[in-house]
Amino acid sequence: MSLHTPLIAGNWKMNKTATEGVELAQAVAAAVGIESAVQVVLCPPFTALAAAVAAVEGTHLSIGAQNMHDKTNGAFTGEVSAAMLRDLHVTYVILGHSERRSLFGEDDAFINRKVNAALAASLKPILCVGELLAEREAGTTNAVVKRQLELGLAGVPAAKAEQVIIAYEPVWAIGTGKTATPAMAQEVHAFIRSLLVAQFGAETAARVRILYGGSMKPDNADALLAEHDIDGGLIGGAALEAKGFVDLVRSAARSLSR
Secondary structure, X not given: OXXXXXXXXXXXXXXXXXXXXXXXXXXXXXXXXXXXOOEEEEEOOHHHHHHHHHHOOOOOOEEEEOOOOOOOOOOOOOOOOHHHHHHOOOOEEXXXXXXXXXXXXXXXXHHHHHHHHHHHOOOEEEEEEOOOHHHHHOOOHHHHHHHHHHHHOOOOOHHHHOOOEEEEOOHHHOOOOOOOOHHHHHHHHHHHHHHHHHHHOHHHHHHOOEEEOOOOOOOOHHHHXXXXXXXXXXXXXXXXXXXXXXXXXXXXXXXXXX
């Protein structure tokens, strides 16, 4: 774990109504709402964003969205803009998640436009990168991650790069119960860090947080977060229940003293 503030983000995906989201957000806030050593971000569906923002007011928790469009407005039925998110006091946004790439056909160019639009609106993008099982088995993990990272960050100025969070999510380990070993995850995280050094310089790259997003759970979090280049987690299923998610936040806090 590096020395900057670790980040634990919960991606609720298409789960939780606004009412259910308030209950979950309040439960997390009651447990770790005054935790300052770890940045905690909750990412509800669009319909629960406003309620979640209100539920964590006065705590150290932040709210993120799960997606956004790159345009500021227009005839894009069903989409939301960065300005709409900012108006709700949302501060983070997940972009390029593997489900958006595979299920909704989002390509690197579109994701890149979103990243730059988010930064222009003072949102902090969580840019997801990661390989499919077939790509890992073919030995192309680094090539896939390199393409997604470099194209996703195209045009991002070095002065804004540290506002971006990278989430490495091996697609084969999402929702499957499979997890990259800490050594496997660290290897890719270190590779991502080297790409950031090449693009933005060592000083900036050291300040960019790289999260692990492949089935991090309370029983494997300590080992993953002990690795030098794993700066937190993007949590899916384990974020839907307060106790398990809080355990991950506490694991991140413990990692600072190891």
